[in-house]
Amino acid sequence: xxxxxxxxxxxxxxxxxxxxxxxxxxxxxxxxxxxxxxxxxxxxxxxxxxxxxxxxxxxxxxxxxxxxxxxxxxxxxxxxxxxxxxxxxxxxxxxxxxxxxxxxxxxxxxxxxxxxxxxxxxxxxxxxxxxxxxxxxxxxxxxxxxxxxxxxxxxxxxxxxxxxxxxxxxxxxxxxxxxxxxxxxxxxxxxxxxxxxxxxxxxxxxxxxxxxxxxxxxxxxxxxxxxxxxxxxxxxxxxxxxxx
Amino acid sequence: xxxxxxxxxxxxxxxxxxxxxxxxxxxxxxxxxxxxxxxxxxxxxxxxxxxxxxxxxxxxxxxxxxxxxxxxxxxxxxxxxxxxxxxxxxxxxxxxxxxxxxxxxxxxxxxxxxxxxxxxxxxxxxxxxxxxxxxxxxxxxxxxxxxxxxxxxxxxxxxxxxxxxxxxxxxxxxxxxxxxxxxxxxxxxxxxxxxxxx
Numbered sequence: 001x002x003x004x005x006x007x008x009x010x011x012x013x014x015x016x017x018x019x020x021x022x023x024x025x026x027x028x029x030x031x032x033x034x035x036x037x038x039x040x041x042x043x044x045x046x047x048x049x050x051x052x053x054x055x056x057x058x059x060x061x062x063x064x065x066x067x068x069x070x071x072x073x074x075x076x077x078x079x080x081x082x083x084x085x086x087x088x089x090x091x092x093x094x095x096x097x098x099x100x101x102x103x104x105x106x107x108x109x110x111x112x113x114x115x116x117x118x119x120x121x122x123x124x125x126x127x128x129x130x131x132x133x134x135x136x137x138x139x140x141x142x143x144x145x146x147x148x149x150x151x152x153x154x155x156x157x158x159x160x161x162x163x164x165x166x167x168x169x170x171x172x173x174x175x176x177x178x179x180x181x182x183x184x185x186x187x188x189x190x191x192x193x194x195x196x197x198x199x200x201x202x203x204x205x206x207x208x209x210x211x212x213x214x215x216x217x218x219x220x221x222x223x224x225x226x227x228x229x230x231x232x233x234x235x236x237x238x239x240x241x242x243x244x
Numbered sequence: 245x246x247x248x249x250x251x252x253x254x255x256x257x258x259x260x261x262x263x264x265x266x267x268x269x270x271x272x273x274x275x276x277x278x279x280x281x282x283x284x285x286x287x288x289x290x291x292x293x294x295x296x297x298x299x300x301x302x303x304x305x306x307x308x309x310x311x312x313x314x315x316x317x318x319x320x321x322x323x324x325x326x327x328x329x330x331x332x333x334x335x336x337x338x339x340x341x342x343x344x345x346x347x348x349x350x351x352x353x354x355x356x357x358x359x360x361x362x363x364x365x366x367x368x369x370x371x372x373x374x375x376x377x378x379x380x381x382x383x384x385x386x387x388x389x390x391x392x393x394x395x396x397x398x399x400x401x402x403x404x405x406x407x408x409x410x411x412x413x414x415x416x417x418x419x420x421x422x423x424x425x426x427x428x429x430x431x432x433x434x435x436x437x438x439x440x441x442x
Contacts, residue, residue, distance in 0.1 A: 062344070093415040094363050098308060098356050105351050109400065110344050117340045141387065141406050144414075152414020156407070160355055163407040164400035166387055171399055174392020175339040234387070244387035 001051075002128065003027035005077045005119060007059050007111075008084030010038035012193035016212040017081060020220065022048055029072065031057040031084075059084050059111035069118035078128035079223060080119050082112040085134055085161075087195050090154035101157045108134075108161035113168055116183075124179045130223055131176070133169045135187040135234060136162040140243045166234055166244070173232030182231040186222065189215045189237040210237070246374065247271035249323050251305055251361065252330030254284040256433035257380065261327060262290065266298050273318065275303035275330075305330050305357035306349075315364035324374035326365050328358040331380060333435055336394030347397040354401040359408050362416070362423075370419045377416070379409050381425040 004021055008014040009030035018030055022044055028051065032038050035054045045052040057068055086107035088100055112133050123129055137145045139162030144151045169185035176183060190196055192209035200206070218237040225239075234242035248265050252258040254276035262274050274291065276284055279300045291298040301318075304310050305328070332353045334346045358379045369375055383389055385402025409425045416423060429442035 094366070096356075096359055096363060098360065101356055102348065102352070105348070110347065113342055113396070114344070117342060120340065141403065141410060144410075150414055151410050152412070152417070156359065156411035159411060160404035160407045163387075164351075164404040167385070167400040167403040168396055170387060171392050171396035172339065175396075177392075 001025070001027045002078050003029065003076065003126065004079040004081055005029040005031065005072075005122070006081040006083050007031045007057065007115065009054075010034070010041045012195055013188055013191055013212055013215060014083045015040055016216045017083065018044055018052065020213075020216050022052060026051070028052045029055060029075070029077065031055045031059075031068070033058050059115060060106050062114050065114050065118045069122070072122060075122055076126040077119060077122040078126040078130065080116065080123050080131040082115055082131070082133045084111070087198060088157045091157055092154050093152065096157070101160075104157050104161050105164070108158075109164045109168065112165055113172075116172060120176065120179070120181070123181055124176075128223075129179070129181045130226060131172065131181060131183045132219075132223065133165050133172075133183070133185045134162075135166050135169075135185040135242055137187055137190050139163050139166055139185075139187065142243045166242075169234070170232050177228065177231060180228060182226050182228055184223075184226065184230060184233050184235060185242070186219055186235045186237060187242050188219065191215045245269070245271050246324050247273070247322060247372070248325040248327060249273040249275065249318075249365065249368075250327045250329050251275045251303060251357070252277075253300075254279070254281075254287045256435055257428050257431055258327075258329040259287055261329065262287065262298060266290065266294055270297070272298045273301060273321070273323065274298055275301045275314070277302070277304045277330075305361060306352040308360060311360050311364045315368070318365075318368060321368055322372045323365060323368040324372040325376040325378060326361055326369055328361055328377070328379040330357060331435075333395075333398050337397060338394065339392075339396070342397065347401075350397050350401040351404065354398075355404040355408055358405060359412070362412050366416060366419070366421070369421055370416075375419070375421045377409075377412065377421060377423045379405055379423075379425045380428055381406055381409075383427045383430075385425075385427075 010032035088104045138159045166185045173183040189210035191212045215237045222239045253274040382402045384399045406425045412423045430440045431442045432440040
């Protein structure tokens, strides 16, 4: 049976991943900070005949990550999905909150690296051997992101965490090649989730946002077609290449 | 008179910037973390000879209050170019044994440092003639050139530093300020180590 460990599984794209993979019969190790408040996730798990297990995890707590990896040491994990992340508030020019920036690096970048380090053995012994990290529409150093997006949009804190994640995925693809582990970074699209809606400008319609169902369908098709030669690549949710 | 402010100025590429700008007749604000330390001796000697062309300033770019205080102390000055040269690298790290504190330090210096300097010194640069803010990056920060060599902490910090400079360009364009990242090459300095090519 195919299996995925996913962080941030209680809402948004994470929850949609669980819905779709559940329907496809996957084993899902669903991690979130507060399982007792994850009503929809609990409901899915209760109807999945044990295929979905829920694990309490704060991904900024490295000791907790190690503990969970130890607890799950007998599991093979086909896909490690480093889905969880934070979207920090904007910082107007001249008013950057550096303490928040440090926490954003911990929440998006260090957490992704620590999860990947701790779960490398579980992934390496699986069939598919895939790790994915979450890029963003705002993660490319070569383009501000398309549409009306411009450099200097008060999102430099978030942008730097996601650019750094892409470099981390590149580095990891090299480290893990000998084990046959594929590492890619995917921009899931600007999706109609709580986090996605929080980034709308006043007056923007939700219609400009991507349907989470489409985002996850696209990413599933993408990972289904991956080979080791693709490791280190950056993608959009629909399989197109993401500019570096 | 043209003027430049350089961070991480007491050794390596930073000190070489100071020497060459001084030779060219520039006013140099040379910043380093510990001017009293033995490894700052050459910089202090140069400052001594220079007849106030080169002044040495204590500055740790990870310390917000120090950066702000220096910007205030230099308030009457005009600065043509700020060069964010201060950076940390650190030893190679095995994947599976990442030192997250070291990584956080690299982020604080290499990524937050240039933004903090830009926010603090934007007025000094705005009223100058050349109006340039530059950050010393690295080819190791380029996603297009990336491979795995045990430097994910350093590489990711330089990718993020490049992202800072891209955004900075947007923030200060209306003041006529040019922002750039550049790779200095692999240079024979203490940080570059043996095997360096320049």
